[in-house]
Amino acid sequence: MTQIELRGVQKWFGAVQVIKNLDLAIADNEFIVLLGQSGCGKTTTLRAIAGLETIDEGDILIDGKPVQHMKAAARDIAMVFQSFSLYPHMNAYENIAFPLRATRMNKAEVDKAVREIARVLRITDLLDKRPSALSGGDMQRVAIGRALVRRPKAMLMDEPIGALDAKLREEMRAEIKRLHIKQGSTTIYVTHDQIEAMSLADRIVIMHEGVLQQVGTPEEVYRHPANLFVAQFVGSPVMNVADATVMEERDAARVQVGGAAGGFEFPRELLGKLNGHAAGGLALGIRPEGVLVRHDAAEGFLPVEAQIIEPLGSFDIVDLKVGEQVLRARTRAGYVAQPGEKVYARIDPSQAHFFDGASGTSLEIRL
Template identity: 45%
Template sequence: MASVTLAGINKRFDDVHVVHDLDLAVDDGELVVLVGPSGCGKSTTLRMVAGLEGITSGELRIGDRVVNDLSPRDRDIAMVFQSYALYPHMTVYENMAFGLRIRKMAASEIDSRVQEAAKLLGLSDLLQRRPKALSGGQRQRVAMGRAVVREPAVFLFDEPLSNLDAKLRVAMRLEVARLHKRLGATIMYVTHDQVEAMTLADRIAVMSLGVLQQCASPDEVYRRPTNTFVATFIGSPAMNLFPVTSTTAADGQVTMVGRGIQMTWTSGAEQAMPGELTVGVRPQDLQVVAESDADLHLRVDVLEPLGAETFVYGALEGGADGATGQRDAATQERCASPFIVRLPPDQSVRSGDLLHLKLALPHFFDTQGERLSQFDD
């Protein structure tokens, strides 16, 4: 196993700048998950690490070896894609052995690796089957088996589970976690699935438009998102954002007002809060209270009863408009999304109601969308 270090990596396709100054260090044995919207450069990044795509500038190291100019087969890397074409005319055993045969490995060594990988992936009883006689999940495991037998320094996974149905995904997610634990493997893993990202990752790297926004533990990314992009990208349903104007009193009490908002906050920080800021709150950190205790007032539009919980969508309403300061366009747009509250299913709410809400665990961002971490608890 080995570490992977991307230092100042850029990728351009002609005049399209797809990956910008990417610095990312994956430790030996670490599983880093890359997430971000479609087209943000996740696959391109993996393909550069694999050597399937050239690097425009910057340095890529595997272990302490610079590999920018090394061909894919000399990088000691195995990649598993979403579409994992198996050879249909070969058995499971042959599919897994094939890559080792081309490398002219001794038959006895091939056999022991295939048997070992099959055991690890629960494929021992299926080695003589052909792919068409396997379920989707079993095929996916064979694709992983092909990577595992190589015993590479680094595994690269590009949405390996997205062809599977929901139930199989959960099963395979556990499989990947087990694989990571058993092999102590270094893994870079791309996914669209939030749950996959949160549950598998040692660290999550969040990308937007080819720029790394934050790379930290799932807990850190969730609890302290570095900006309004990460705040609304990680967590489902998304964090609510709303603009406020704040006034800090001599005793540190901060009053915040905005449309449908009148709240106070006791800041532990020495300095005053900026006059204009953006507040974030997750849907589950809101509670229905009496009007006199409320921080926010929400006019209910649509309800989504999901059994164990109900999502309530609406818009903040009442009071003066308050916040008028300029915010960056993206944050402004995020503030304009419907406001979402997660309520227990026994709470009786109807469309058209005005809900009075108290918030907990607020997140504070400046007008450019950057986290005001000095005001974290």
């Protein structure tokens, strides 16, 4: 079992604080993804766990034992980087075997371990080739094999497929997930790509400017973002966010965005749930699939104009002009024929999110 815990971890580079009071518990065999923009502190956090970076305050525990004062070699953790970092003069077999030979393991045991990990990674036929004869995906498989061959307590990956093309990235995502399930190792994976995070993670740790924003399963962070940063960072296309005004009607609430006449109809219970919250203003968040579009007028639907249509194969993303605001809607392919077409739209209240306009914090209103 390998459990990793960070308690009150802080890290400065000179006057710049890159990790701010980070608390995180990672369970045995869990696949955790650290997700955030470049410079948010995710790689520094990973390097601190590995022992490649010292921390200024806090504790890092592996299986309940503080390790922040231990050298990297003593932590029994393997790391895979974005650059493949293979020895060019060695073939794939020798690259994978290198960490075992460094421990003076006997030749027969080395051979057994290398061939076993090569079989798992499906690179047995590549063992005699040098890195220069391998594709990018195969080189990364060899790098992963070299990290896994000594069966470390945990595997740390720093954007390991970031340098690959789109097709290879997709293949390697599936490969990494399959390998994790087969090996059952505790894995921490760093990326700025939210598609990688959503497809790989058991839980996603979202960071921004050194501060942990939210920890949750891919479904939790997508459906219940803790704040505006998470709402607009997770999901593609990003969530629509607009300043909103809520007006009371006799049997409903009406949410106005972009100054559009009338506004969108919501259940009256919204008024009670707001109850004076969002003193700094109110922001409405709605994902494109929550913006419903039709060709004919209907109750609750506002007349809007289609502006830009992005065909994405099985569906389109259509920009709709709602007053002075643009909302992006997801429709079936070809549903809106051309820019300038008049259609009707409404917001699905069950998919709407409301945020405090000043702090960006979710008001956690569910309708």
